[in-house]
Amino acid sequence: MRSAAASGAASIAAVAPRLGGSPAWRRIGRRPPVVAGAAILALLLLAAALAPLIAPHDPIEQSLGPGLTPPGRAFVLGLDSLGRDVASRIVYGSRISLLVGSIAVSIALTGGLLLGVLSGFYRGLADTLLMRVTDAVFSFPPVLLAMALMAALGANIRNVMIALGIVYTPRYIRLVRVGVLAASEQEYVAAARAAGAGDGRLLLRHVLPNILGPVVVQTSFSFGEAIIAEAALSFLGIGTQPPTPSWGLILSDAREYLAQAAWYPATVGGVLFLVVLAINLVGDGLRDALDPRSA
Amino acid sequence: MGAYIARRLAHAIFVLIGVSIVVFIVLRVIPGDPISLMFPEGLSPERLRQARAELGLDAPLYKQYAIFLAHAVRGNLGNSFRYQRPALDLVLERLPVTGQLAVAALVITMAVGIPLGVLAAARRGGLLDVLTMFMASVGQSMPTFWLGIMLIVIFAVALRWFPTSGRESPVHLVLPAVTLSGFSIALTSRLTRAAIREVLAEDYVRTARAKGVHERAVLVRHVLRNGIIPVVTVLGLQVGALLGGAVITETVFAWPGMGLLAIQAIYTRDYNIVQAVVLLSAFVFLVVNLCVDLFYLVLDPRIRLE
Numbered sequence: 001m002r003s004a005a006a007s008g009a010a011s012i013a014a015v016a017p018r019l020g021g022s023p024a025w026r027r028i029g030r031r032p033p034v035v036a037g038a039a040i041l042a043l044l045l046l047a048a049a050l051a052p053l054i055a056p057h058d059p060i061e062q063s064l065g066p067g068l069t070p071p072g073r074a075f076v077l078g079l080d081s082l083g084r085d086v087a088s089r090i091v092y093g094s095r096i097s098l099l100v101g102s103i104a105v106s107i108a109l110t111g112g113l114l115l116g117v118l119s120g121f122y123r124g125l126a127d128t129l130l131m132r133v134t135d136a137v138f139s140f141p142p143v144l145l146a147m148a149l150m151a152a153l154g155a156n157i158r159n160v161m162i163a164l165g166i167v168y169t170p171r172y173i174r175l176v177r178v179g180v181l182a183a184s185e186q187e188y189v190a191a192a193r194a195a196g197a198g199d200g201r202l203l204l205r206h207v208l209p210n211i212l213g214p215v216v217v218q219t220s221f222s223f224g225e226a227i228i229a230e231a232a233l234s235f236l237g238i239g240t241q242p243p244t245p246s247w248g249l250i251l252s253d254a255r256e257y258l259a260q261a262a263w264y265p266a267t268v269g270g271v272l273f274l275v276v277l278a279i280n281l282v283g284d285g286l287r288d289a290l291d292p293r294s295a
Numbered sequence: 296m297g298a299y300i301a302r303r304l305a306h307a308i309f310v311l312i313g314v315s316i317v318v319f320i321v322l323r324v325i326p327g328d329p330i331s332l333m334f335p336e337g338l339s340p341e342r343l344r345q346a347r348a349e350l351g352l353d354a355p356l357y358k359q360y361a362i363f364l365a366h367a368v369r370g371n372l373g374n375s376f377r378y379q380r381p382a383l384d385l386v387l388e389r390l391p392v393t394g395q396l397a398v399a400a401l402v403i404t405m406a407v408g409i410p411l412g413v414l415a416a417a418r419r420g421g422l423l424d425v426l427t428m429f430m431a432s433v434g435q436s437m438p439t440f441w442l443g444i445m446l447i448v449i450f451a452v453a454l455r456w457f458p459t460s461g462r463e464s465p466v467h468l469v470l471p472a473v474t475l476s477g478f479s480i481a482l483t484s485r486l487t488r489a490a491i492r493e494v495l496a497e498d499y500v501r502t503a504r505a506k507g508v509h510e511r512a513v514l515v516r517h518v519l520r521n522g523i524i525p526v527v528t529v530l531g532l533q534v535g536a537l538l539g540g541a542v543i544t545e546t547v548f549a550w551p552g553m554g555l556l557a558i559q560a561i562y563t564r565d566y567n568i569v570q571a572v573v574l575l576s577a578f579v580f581l582v583v584n585l586c587v588d589l590f591y592l593v594l595d596p597r598i599r600l601e
Binding site for chain 2: 033136149151235237255262266281
């Protein structure tokens with residue numbers, strides 16, 4: 001097996017012509033798991049966007065009925081321990097998951113692109129230092145590093161995004177650096193440089209487009225991971241704080257009543273699992289289309 | 296061979312220094328003022344200045360780091376505010392408890408993940424291959440804490456085969472270990488399959504088959520011996536995921552390891568314990584992966600000749 005970074009480099013040459021409406025791309029689009037994943041994600045986006053219209057109740061309104069009312073006609077997914085509508089909380093929770101996932105990954109992507117280019121394109125001391133730092137960060141279990149950051153920053157939803165963004169940045173630095181290094185050695189880059197192109201033009205026109213594939217693939221997997229991580233931190237009580245309906249918080253409530261209400265953790269956890277599965281299925285498809293050597 | 300060992304050791308030491316800098320930055324620099332975190336109710340300006348001087352917080356940052364490092368290499372990571380004992384001692388007491396869980400999960404991972412990956416690669420495109428890949432996708436998407444909760448609901452609450460939590464007997468280990476191994480089994484089977492498929496395409500495999508070597512012998516003697524190296528690498532890297540996953544698994548099952556200690560320390564703002572757990576986890580990860588690097592000397596004769 002090649003490391004993610006090395007496979008990123010290996011795939012650089014193969015990536016560019018495959019973007020867009022190529023046969024490989026269309027073939028991936030017809031694969032049932034990818035289509036199913038994309039459909040689930042579309043539903044999730046719709047639920048998040050239309051939450052106030054779809055959700056039958058206010059997600060934080062209590063005592064809609066007796067606590068832990070099982071799923072039924074009145075409440076599709078039942079009521080939680082405080083009599084809040086679980087279905088409404090899951091629908092609103094999708095907003096939290098999508099928000100945290102996309103902001104955390106955006107932070108990591110931006111930081112990784114800037115530092116990865118600095119490292120791979122300009123080399124020198126910055127490169128050496130950054131590689132030592134990423135080596136160090138990779139030695140920490142990601143969850144534990146995120147926990148330590150949450151302990152230092154304080155538990156709230158903004159800090160979850162920052163902490164996860166920091167934890168995921170080094171993997172982008174590695175990926176971008178390796179891609180930039182490989183692309184910089186290509187003859188067309190040397191030709192463009194000889195023709196008088198400046199650093200900015202070289203990077204934007206010739207180097208970065210070639211590392212797009214592996215970065216897109218990494219982004220899809222990191223997005224799924226960030227959604228699980230937010231739920232995990234909130235489940236542990238050091239992420240999103242109540243009464244915000246984070247899926248992790250809902251599960252942590254459900255955990256208190258396993259004997260009385262087995263349906264409760266099954267519903268919310270099932271939704272979380274399906275969403276992450278959908279993201280990973282789409283990610284697998286993207287990898288096959290954009291980064292075929294690492295599949 | 297000597298040069299290889301020296302290089303690996305030097306790398307590990309460099310990374311360890313980097314690890315200490317990261318921990319120093321995360322837990323000392325980012326919070327701004329650890330005093331206000333230690334005493335959330337606030338202190339008088341006079342007492343505040345005194346406390347800052349006691350903790351060395353009035354010194355320049357590089358000096359603070361030097362002091363921190365000098366203490367850390369002697370195993371002094373400060374006292375737990377809550378237990379009034381050295382933080383490292385408290386964490387080291389819990390290390391074997393987490394180790395028991397992590398090793399059990401690693402054994403399950405190897406016993407299930409590697410054979411599944413090998414068989415899936417050998418029966419390329421067959422039912423087992425498709426099923427393994429599907430299970431790998433499911434396993435990699437399953438949040439650890441949800442898997443744990445559902446295993447409790449099914450096997451502890453409904454069927455009553457296993458206890459819901461605690462660590463009184465070996466039976467207590469089953470559900471947590473299975474929970475913790477879920478993600479690793481998925482990853483290991485997927486990567487074993489990829490590694491074995493790569494080796495199956497090698498010329499020497501074709502030669503062995505052409506010579507009429509039995510398929511099982513080809514798989515065990517030629518393919519597995521060469522394909523196992525990347526799998527060992529991945530298992531080494533899994534130790535990090537297992538230690539991280541242990542925090543969540545220990546919380547779900549009330550397993551009294553260092554993960555549970557860390558999470559309780561965060562609740563009570565006992566930062567020295569958090570610091571000790573994070574440092575020790577990175578240290579264990581580095582030592583295990585150094586051992587994996589040295590194990591290559593056994594697995595791959597080419598490295599011995601370097």
